[in-house]
Amino acid sequence: MFPLAPKSRSLTATLKWRGKATTDGSKPHHSVAILRRTQAYLSLSPLTAPLNNWRLWTTLGWLDMLQTYRRTSLGPWWITANLTVFVIAMTFVYGALFGVPTKEYSAYVLSGMIAWYWLSALLGEVGNCFINYNYFIKSTLIAKAQFVWATVYKVFLTFMHNIAVVAVYILLGLIPLNLYTLQIVPAVLVLFLFSIPATAIAGILFARYRDLQRLISGAVIIVLMFTPVFWDANMMKGWRTAFVAVNPFHYLIELVRHPLLGQPLDQSTIAVAVLLTVVGWIVGTLFFRRYERYIVFWI
Amino acid sequence: MTECHVRLDNVHLSIPIFGPGQQRLFRSPFRRTSVGGNVVSRNGRAYVDALRGVSLDVSRGESLALIGHNGAGKSTLLRLIAGLLPPTVGNRLVEGSLGWLFDVAGGMSGDLTGHECVRYWCLINEVPREHWPSIIEDVVSFTDLDSYLMLPIRTYSDGMRARLFAALATAWKRDILLLDEGIGAGDQAFQQKFKKRLEDFLQHAGLLIIASHSDELLRRYCTRGILLVHGEVCMAGTLEETLKAYANSANY
Numbered sequence: 001m002f003p004l005a006p007k008s009r010s011l012t013a014t015l016k017w018r019g020k021a022t023t024d025g026s027k028p029h030h031s032v033a034i035l036r037r038t039q040a041y042l043s044l045s046p047l048t049a050p051l052n053n054w055r056l057w058t059t060l061g062w063l064d065m066l067q068t069y070r071r072t073s074l075g076p077w078w079i080t081a082n083l084t085v086f087v088i089a090m091t092f093v094y095g096a097l098f099g100v101p102t103k104e105y106s107a108y109v110l111s112g113m114i115a116w117y118w119l120s121a122l123l124g125e126v127g128n129c130f131i132n133y134n135y136f137i138k139s140t141l142i143a144k145a146q147f148v149w150a151t152v153y154k155v156f157l158t159f160m161h162n163i164a165v166v167a168v169y170i171l172l173g174l175i176p177l178n179l180y181t182l183q184i185v186p187a188v189l190v191l192f193l194f195s196i197p198a199t200a201i202a203g204i205l206f207a208r209y210r211d212l213q214r215l216i217s218g219a220v221i222i223v224l225m226f227t228p229v230f231w232d233a234n235m236m237k238g239w240r241t242a243f244v245a246v247n248p249f250h251y252l253i254e255l256v257r258h259p260l261l262g263q264p265l266d267q268s269t270i271a272v273a274v275l276l277t278v279v280g281w282i283v284g285t286l287f288f289r290r291y292e293r294y295i296v297f298w299i
Numbered sequence: 300m301t302e303c304h305v306r307l308d309n310v311h312l313s314i315p316i317f318g319p320g321q322q323r324l325f326r327s328p329f330r331r332t333s334v335g336g337n338v339v340s341r342n343g344r345a346y347v348d349a350l351r352g353v354s355l356d357v358s359r360g361e362s363l364a365l366i367g368h369n370g371a372g373k374s375t376l377l378r379l380i381a382g383l384l385p386p387t388v389g390n391r392l393v394e395g396s397l398g399w400l401f402d403v404a405g406g407m408s409g410d411l412t413g414h415e416c417v418r419y420w421c422l423i424n425e426v427p428r429e430h431w432p433s434i435i436e437d438v439v440s441f442t443d444l445d446s447y448l449m450l451p452i453r454t455y456s457d458g459m460r461a462r463l464f465a466a467l468a469t470a471w472k473r474d475i476l477l478l479d480e481g482i483g484a485g486d487q488a489f490q491q492k493f494k495k496r497l498e499d500f501l502q503h504a505g506l507l508i509i510a511s512h513s514d515e516l517l518r519r520y521c522t523r524g525i526l527l528v529h530g531e532v533c534m535a536g537t538l539e540e541t542l543k544a545y546a547n548s549a550n551y
Contacts, residue, residue: 053425053436056425059422063411070410139401140424141381142423180334296385297314
């Protein structure tokens with residue numbers, strides 16, 4: 001793509017270099033060794049670098065959030081308000097269409113939409129992570145992975161604002177609060193971790209190929225219709241169940257939806273989510289390592 | 300005293316141009332213009348050869364002026380030294396900590412107040428927390444912006460912004476300082492103060508590189524000069540020699 005540029009250090013070379021115990025050859029205490037090894041594995045991916053400076057990406061993400069809603073009376077609570085209105089409207093129209101009890105359907109749509117907001121951000125918004133911060137990339141030495149983390153953090157903040165509606169539903173007794181609700185913590189952690197490499201890949205592709213954004217913004221609505229957000233997965237019959245079974249978005253939505261509704265997670269959901277995260281990190285790391293240096297020319 | 304050194308060996312930088320219709324760029328009017336680098340085609344792609352075979356060597360206590368026509372590669376060269384642009388070919392060796400002032404926008408949202416900007420800047424530049432109070436104090440006393448620091452920076456004039464960001468660029472002790480135009484926006488009083496500050500900086504044996512079209516500004520701070528033409532070093536020497544060569548090349 002840019003033939004004259006020198007190649008970055010290979011993965012094996014990095015491993016060897018990081019694997020060096022101490023400079024004087026003596027053996028470090030094993031706790032130090034474990035710490036070093038953890039650091040070595042973490043540093044295998046340039047995407048983990050922001051962990052050392054979490055103040056920066058949290059600030060970047062938070063300021064970006066404030067910037068989006070500046071001078072509005074509700075501020076970021078507009079997210080919450082929009083979701084509430086949407087869920088109420090959907091409950092009255094689709095609840096009647098599907099013939100599902102209003103209470104259940106409302107909670108179902110709410111939890112599905114909260115998850116969908118996150119996933120739709122992954123399909124669109126987050127692709128602008130480098131384009132949005134182009135000024136910083138062109139004039140500061142902030143590690144590019146910081147912008148990836150900041151963007152995902154912003155999606156997380158949006159999620160936290162949406163969670164407020166769930167709290168209200170719980171208070172109203174529309175959703176049960178039980179031990180299964182606690183699963184939301186690891187579930188969101190997995191989703192957050194999955195989002196990092198996904199954002200890095202999307203950000204690089206969106207920066208290089210500007211058509212992608214237009215293309216995908218049209219496709220998002222189709223994905224929404226094909227994914228059980230408004231309808232139940234069990235409604236699909238016959239060969240059409242494939243739309244659900246092979247749809248990765250379905251599993252990621254279930255990952256958030258079940259804990260929010262106070263239901264246990266399926267093992268298949270956990271397996272797919274973890275698998276996606278692991279594959280995401282491997283592909284994302286290789287991709288980011290390869291193309292990070294060109295980002296400055298593309299934005 | 301730490302080492303402080305900037306050295307470039309035969310550095311080339313090609314910047315790819317994207318966008319539909321890039322083939323149009325190869326038509327004659329773009330091939331050789333009096334501004335900018337040369338537009339070339341490689342593997343069917345368009346590139347601007349922004350820097351070609353640039354070598355330079357600056358050490359502690361020296362101050363270098365980058366001189367050249369619009370688009371000669373002065374700012375690009377500064378950004379390359381800063382490490383913001385990777386050289387396509389060649390080596391870049393920089394020893395010592397870097398600070399720079401490329402423009403007076405600073406990448407800050409206009410809604411941040413002056414005080415918030417200072418803190419944000421410290422965070423971005425990874426200044427250790429214990430040094431923040433001294434930097435804030437320094438900026439407050441240097442800029443003379445007083446109560447304006449409480450207001451969002453979108454209410455600032457260019458000169459006021461220049462004060463703020465010039466203060467920030469020089470607040471945190473650096474070995475190497477890179478300046479690009481911008482600072483010209485400040486008024487007389489500010490220029491005096493800033494001159495004093497840069498002189499102190501050079502006394503502490505820092506290293507200064509400035510890109511500018513203002514002879515006056517360059518004469519104030521620099522001793523050496525480099526003349527860039529279409530991304531190539533046309534001549535290097537003392538500041539006066541270089542300025543003279545530039546004046547001659549511009550006149551014919």
